[in-house]
Amino acid sequence: MKTVIYPGSFDPITLGHLDLIKRVSLIFDRVIVCVMVNVSKHSLFTLEERMEQIKLVTRQFPNVEVDYSEELTAVYARRVGATVVVRGLRALSDYERECQIALVNKQIYPELETIFLAASEKYMYLSSSAVKELAAFGADLTDFAPAEIIPEIEAKYKDGRKK
Numbered sequence: 001m002k003t004v005i006y007p008g009s010f011d012p013i014t015l016g017h018l019d020l021i022k023r024v025s026l027i028f029d030r031v032i033v034c035v036m037v038n039v040s041k042h043s044l045f046t047l048e049e050r051m052e053q054i055k056l057v058t059r060q061f062p063n064v065e066v067d068y069s070e071e072l073t074a075v076y077a078r079r080v081g082a083t084v085v086v087r088g089l090r091a092l093s094d095y096e097r098e099c100q101i102a103l104v105n106k107q108i109y110p111e112l113e114t115i116f117l118a119a120s121e122k123y124m125y126l127s128s129s130a131v132k133e134l135a136a137f138g139a140d141l142t143d144f145a146p147a148e149i150i151p152e153i154e155a156k157y158k159d160g161r162k163k
């Protein structure tokens, strides 16, 4: 059984992330979406909130699981016995950063391969940061975030202030 890990911050999960999960779930037997705890990154949603959101919006995919890790991706992958990591590529700037991460991961865990899926055209410029910025301005999030979690995102920006 071939398992792939999809690590990220998912703060919050966007339609771009979900599109990637859907596509990768058709290629691999088992997909672990792993929320990486990044101490240097201030997040809008707690780890628990992010995991719940991902579980909710991926519930229709039977081979998708949600986990979290406070380790480096390579250390996590070795611990759970996975040898493939998937990341999404949007702009050229993603490419440089992602190659760097992939090389470091391979240095730590040489059996680990990183594969990249090109972002779908529709979501090429979509990021969690963009969703948060739009939400802060009270914009309609329908085209950017999964419908089930839009009220939660909007609630964080009620009265124009982050809760």
Ligand code: ADP
Pocket: 007, 008, 009, 010, 011, 014, 015, 016, 017, 020, 086, 087, 088, 089, 090, 094, 118, 119, 120, 123, 124, 125, 126, 127, 128
């Ligand atoms: P990180 O902080 O690790 O970059 P993100 O949650 O921002 O975490 O993104 C996780 C992964 O999903 C990254 O590989 C990123 O390039 C990819 N990704 C983000 N947005 C999109 C999108 N709209 N389409 C495809 N891949 C995306």
